[in-house]
Amino acid sequence: NAGVTQTPKFRILKIGQSMTLQCAQDMNHNYMYWYRQDPGMGLKLIYYSVGAGITDKGEVPNGYNVSRSTTEDFPLRLELAAPSQTSVYFCASSHPPYEQYFGPGTRLTVT
């Protein structure tokens, strides 16, 4: 089991560019989540999904979009990147009840 995988590990974007952060899990988990973590801060939920075809907003969804066409994959799309989106992005998955398992993260810089 690879667990939760994320690509890329690092990325530098120019303001206004777009990109997709990839996340995949091989644990057959129904629940998947995207978080961002700013320096010295906790994790903020961006979007989540409770199954293929079902997504919903978290605490900080503005500037992001998601889709969930399969159980395994949950990509996060950044449109029109802004410096405020400079952060570390973590994808997580869980099987009920709650325990979430995290991927290695993507470190994104927008300049």
Place this chain on the structure above:
Amino acid sequence: QKEVEQNSGPLSVPEGAIASLNCTYSDRGSQSFFWYRQYSGKSPELIMSIYSNGDKEDGRFTAQLNKASQYVSLLIRDSQPSDSATYLCAVGLSSGSARQLTFGSGTQLTVLP
């Protein structure tokens, strides 16, 4: 607003001592509680989960939950330099389908050799 509060630290303890990490939460409907360890530059790693009042022990780690007082703590016995990390407290509600967690901002622990 649901909040999870932790002392940011840094907390320093000598090797072999007991490290005590505390967390309080605001939502009385919270039903599940987790401690994650995060090394610098790495992703959070689940180390303890607790769902009922009282203590839960796993090796050198003990999680303590008091729902009436709305706090959860993590004790690390015989602390080792390898325990130096940021510890995140996370709290979940019982209601809703998303099983969302709310995270504290973390406590930085340093274990001095």
